[in-house]
Amino acid sequence: MIRRPFALAAILIAGACLAGPAAAGDPVKDLVKKVEARYQKTTDLTAEFAQTTAVRGFASVIKSAGRVYLKRPGQLRWDYLEPTLEQIFVQNDKVQFYIPEHKQVLNGQLSKMTNSQAPLQLLQGIGRLDEHYLVAPTPDGARGNGGLPLLSLTLPEGGPDQPRIVVEVDAATHFLRRVELRDVNGNVSTFTFSAFKANAGLKDELFVFTVPKGVEVIAAPTLAPP
Numbered sequence: 001m002i003r004r005p006f007a008l009a010a011i012l013i014a015g016a017c018l019a020g021p022a023a024a025g026d027p028v029k030d031l032v033k034k035v036e037a038r039y040q041k042t043t044d045l046t047a048e049f050a051q052t053t054a055v056r057g058f059a060s061v062i063k064s065a066g067r068v069y070l071k072r073p074g075q076l077r078w079d080y081l082e083p084t085l086e087q088i089f090v091q092n093d094k095v096q097f098y099i100p101e102h103k104q105v106l107n108g109q110l111s112k113m114t115n116s117q118a119p120l121q122l123l124q125g126i127g128r129l130d131e132h133y134l135v136a137p138t139p140d141g142a143r144g145n146g147g148l149p150l151l152s153l154t155l156p157e158g159g160p161d162q163p164r165i166v167v168e169v170d171a172a173t174h175f176l177r178r179v180e181l182r183d184v185n186g187n188v189s190t191f192t193f194s195a196f197k198a199n200a201g202l203k204d205e206l207f208v209f210t211v212p213k214g215v216e217v218i219a220a221p222t223l224a225p226p
Contacts, residue, residue, distance in 0.1 A: 031148060031169060032135055038174040044071040044202040047175070048195040056186040068193070075207040089209040096209050097220060105211050108220030138166055144178065146171020170196075 039045075046069050053062040066081040078088040087098040090110060097106040133153040142150045145168055153165040168178035175198075179191045211217055 028135060028137055028149065028151065031151070034174045035169055035176070042072070042198045044199060045069070045175070046195075046197040046200060046202070047193045050192045050194075051189060053189040054187065069202060069206060071202050071204070071207060075204070077207050087209070089207060091207065095220070098209060098215075103215050105209075105215055105217045106220035107217060144168035 046067065048065070048067050050065045051063070053064075055062065064080050064082055066079045068079070069077040074090070074092040076088075076090040078090075080086040085100050089096045089098070093110050095108050095110045097108075098104075099106070134156055136152050138150045138152045144150050148169050148171050151167050151169070153167060164180075164182040166180040166182075167176050169175075170177035173196055175193065175196050177193055179193075180188065181190075182188045
């Protein structure tokens, strides 16, 4: 249950680059342009992910892993395979969380589970990364894979309680290799993506969830006012 909000945030960021090109001008903008150009050429994408979540007040780090599928426009499937099965399906504004262990499906609206419309627009692929986020190098100037600068993303209208988002770009593919989310409470979740497979011709059926017999369907909690 703890990992789900972090997963939703990562989903929004993972889908953020299904967009058009950004203007060049400095190293950060040039990198954003390369990332966006790479995703613009990507009609669908499969990747494996490993997640670590450090929750303030918990002695140990929570670890999980699985696979994520994206297809433009606005389709996404997020499968937790370890330590237990959980699945998240996104169809534009509709989001479903399936938790087999609890025999529950949580149905919700993505636009009512975020603090801004910008992530939803980015997920649907109708905006640009640098139009909806303030993109800058991290304050410490750190570099990641292949020597590329780590990027800090913030929402222009966001307040002090918005999560701190840092992304690392894979130098070879220009896909997002790592996403770090640090919230105002000091919780930190890191997603590392690997084994990218682009334009494999994923079928729409992969993103359709059918509620199993005997599973309870309930409304997902709204994380922010609509």
